[in-house]
Amino acid sequence: MAKTIFEEMGGDYVRQGDYDLPCLSLPAEKENQLIGIWGQRHLRYLKQHRKVFYTNLLTSGKLNSYLADIDKQAEDRFLRLVEQMAEREGVTEQLKAENQMEWVGRMNNIRSRTMEIVNEEIIIK
Template sequence: MAKTIFEEMGGTYVRQGDYFIPCLSLPADKENHPIGVWGQRHKRYLQEHKKATYTTLLTSGKLNSYLADIDEQAEEWFSRMVRQMAEHEDVTETLKAENQMLWVQKINNIRNRAMEIVYTNLIYA
């Protein structure tokens, strides 16, 4: 009997009752990158709204590295925007020492705006 393409590539089968099922596994991810909160949120967005993209990334074995890259980009962008907005609005350590409640209000406002920008332009895009 002639070998199938799967068998020629080194694949094997396992017998399950009357059927032979191919032994399939995803390619091993060479680098184990941690996926943070931004990457997890983008993953959930892909699962719910971009199912074809999610499946393609998952089956090609590139999902974890893709999510780690998105997470890194989002974190850098968020940090840079918070820093720039704080400088622009004069939210400094001096204000923190003089009026802590006002500093907390302003910094929380800045962080929330930066999060919305990252969500809109990177995570949910």
């Protein structure tokens, strides 16, 4: 019997009942990086809306590093925007010392707007 292309490339088969299934494995990534909330959100987006791109990243062994990079970009953008908006709107440490409830409300508002911006610009691009 002639060898299949998979066997010619050095692949093996394992017998499962009446079937010979190829022994497949994903390439290992160089380093296992932690993925934060932004990376997890982007992963969910890829799985739901960009399945081919997700599968290509997964099978090439680049998914984890890609998500870690997206997470870092999004976190940096988020922190920079929060700082800039707070400065522009006059939300300072002095306001925090004088009226804590107003400071918390305004900071929550800024964080919510910033989360929407980062989500639109980076996560679901």
